[in-house]
């Protein structure tokens with residue numbers, strides 16, 4: 001895995017920058033804003049951004065799963081809902097990567113329809129725009145990935161593996177196949 005996409009240093013800079021910008025953006029909120037992490041991929045990123053926030057925030061988590069089978073548009077299901085009502089509050093949604101945009105589109109509609117927040121600010125570490133199918137407005141992006149490649153590490157997984165890597169790597173197809181072989185020997 002020699003193809004480094006984001007080093008620890010770059011991640012530290014990105015999370016500090018986003019944290020400071022968000023702090024300014026959230027400074028005048030009357031009600032305490034809620035930072036929502038999308039499980040599980042954005043956990044590392046969420047915590048690092050949070051450490052750079054200079055305003056009071058509540059935190060919550062939501063989990064969705066996307067299934068990209070044979071159909072062109074993936075089907076998204078909600079696996080875990082929020083634990084409290086965010087009605088009328090500004091929410092900051094933290095995502096690891098926006099790829100086709102299908103999951104994020106679903107999540108945005110879900111949050112708006114079900115909770116009626118005051119506004120939603122979307123933060124994504126990686127904007128993989130080459131594969132975008134549905135329009136997504138990302139307010140703060142850590143980086144734009146122009147190539148269509150598979151990323152692993154710092155929360156990003158391949159079938160639940162690799163989330164613990166401290167940096168982000170781009171995988172060749174051969175490396176993905178190697179990982180797939182490793183997983184086949186294990187039952188999660």
Ligand code: IMP
Nearest residue numbers: 041098099100101102103150151156157
């Ligand atoms: P989308 O619905 O196609 O935008 O996919 C969103 C989800 O797919 C992300 O939140 C990730 O969990 C996962 N995903 C997309 N691209 C990658 C990648 O390169 N590495 C790991 N996970 C990815």
Ligand code: MG
Nearest residue numbers: 038041096097
């Ligand atoms: Mg995700």
